Amino acid sequence: MGSAVSLSNFELMVMLAIIRIGEDAYGVSISNEIESRTGGAVLLGSVYDALGRLEEKGLITSSLGEATAERGGRAKRHFRATSAGLRLVRETQRSLVKLWKGLPQLSGGEV
Amino acid sequence: MKRNAPRFVLWLLNKFCSGSVEESIMGDLLEQHQKGRGRIWFCFQALGIVMFRVLHSKNRYTSKQNLAILLLLGAVPLIFVTGSYAFQGTSVWPLLALGLLSGIVVEALNLIDGTDRIDSAEFTAPYRARIDSSQIRVNGGPGSAALITVLLGGVLIALPELRFLALAAAIAGPILAIAMRLWRRIHPPRPLETLHLNK
Numbered sequence: 001m002g003s004a005v006s007l008s009n010f011e012l013m014v015m016l017a018i019i020r021i022g023e024d025a026y027g028v029s030i031s032n033e034i035e036s037r038t039g040g041a042v043l044l045g046s047v048y049d050a051l052g053r054l055e056e057k058g059l060i061t062s063s064l065g066e067a068t069a070e071r072g073g074r075a076k077r078h079f080r081a082t083s084a085g086l087r088l089v090r091e092t093q094r095s096l097v098k099l100w101k102g103l104p105q106l107s108g109g110e111v
Numbered sequence: 112m113k114r115n116a117p118r119f120v121l122w123l124l125n126k127f128c129s130g131s132v133e134e135s136i137m138g139d140l141l142e143q144h145q146k147g148r149g150r151i152w153f154c155f156q157a158l159g160i161v162m163f164r165v166l167h168s169k170n171r172y173t174s175k176q177n178l179a180i181l182l183l184l185g186a187v188p189l190i191f192v193t194g195s196y197a198f199q200g201t202s203v204w205p206l207l208a209l210g211l212l213s214g215i216v217v218e219a220l221n222l223i224d225g226t227d228r229i230d231s232a233e234f235t236a237p238y239r240a241r242i243d244s245s246q247i248r249v250n251g252g253p254g255s256a257a258l259i260t261v262l263l264g265g266v267l268i269a270l271p272e273l274r275f276l277a278l279a280a281a282i283a284g285p286i287l288a289i290a291m292r293l294w295r296r297i298h299p300p301r302p303l304e305t306l307h308l309n310k
Contacts, residue, residue, distance in 0.1 A: 027139040045160035048136050064131070067138070070145045074138030077131075 005057050005084075007092055013038070014050045015089050018060060018079050025079045026065070027051070051079060059085030116144050120157045127161045136160055 007015065017033040018025045031047045034040075054060045065076035081089070100106065124137050140160075144153045 027136060028143055043159040043163075044136065044139060044156045045163035048132065048160065049163045052132065062132075064135070068142075070142050071138035072141040074134045074141070075131075076138060077135035 005059070005088060007059075007088060008050075010046065011050050011054055012089070012092060014047060014054065015059065015081060015085060018081050019086070019089065023078070026076050030079070054085070055079075058082060059088060114145055116141060116153055117150055120154050123161055124157055127164050133164070 013034050014030060017030045017037075021029050021033055027044055027048055030051075031042045031044050034042050034047070051060065051062070055062060060079050060081055062077050062079050065078050067073050067075040121137075124133075124140070127133075140153060140156055143156075144150075
């Protein structure tokens with residue numbers, strides 16, 4: 001049985017980026033990761049918007065890091081996936097793979 | 112070498128992004144700017160952040176404030192694009208555009224501050240007839256000054272015979288606005304507990 005909490009496409013991308021980056025996941029690194037993997041431009045505002053929603057859902061947690069002069073004395077906010085978040089990503093992957101299977105239109109590369 | 116971020120954009124961010132998360136966002140932007148990202152990137156990202164914050168923080172801003180922000184962000188290109196077609200080759204256009212723009216900025220400044228007189232009056236409950244007038248904040252001083260300066264500056268250019276009057280008024284506008292701000296700084300509004308309410 002699936003979880004009541006669901007992930008939008010972009011939220012899933014953000015979750016995957018956080019998991020992939022690990023310790024140093026913060027706004028810019030998440031944005032860069034999505035940009036480099038998908039090849040599209042990402043607005044930092046939209047990343048933080050998704051991060052806010054994910055934190056509200058309890059799928060990620062955040063903690064303040066060090067403040068540097070380079071950042072105008074502002075602290076970095078690091079993000080980490082919670083166990084509920086990891087579980088939901090796994091469930092989403094399973095559901096998507098099930099949906100993918102047996103679709104001749106999507107097999108074999110170009111549409 | 113330290114690079115300076117665009118001041119207006121920083122002002123916008125400070126105005127709309129206040130909180131620990133928003134501080135981190137601003138830090139991220141500044142960090143990237145210092146690492147070599149250009150001013151256009153900085154402005155683009157900052158405007159995106161403001162837009163997302165405004166659209167997704169329903170409790171923080173009133174619908175009037177959201178409308179003011181949208182007006183402010185949309186008015187400038189709209190006025191210049193439509194105006195350049197409508198008043199091509201006439202001398203009315205620059206004056207009209209400046210007047211319209213200033214009016215929008217003044218109203219936006221008032222609404223963004225969120226303490227127009229109607230909002231202040233909401234503090235009074237039914238049966239409590241009297242409001243302490245010190246609770247009504249003086250807002251829009253700089254905006255009003257900008258409006259007066261720009262409009263009278265236009266008069267100064269368009270109607271030379273009114274030059275002295277326009278010049279005097281253009282100087283008086285900012286002085287009046289600064290005086291109003293200083294007055295409120297010296298005599299700040301008292302906290303709500305000290306409202307003199309009739310029983």
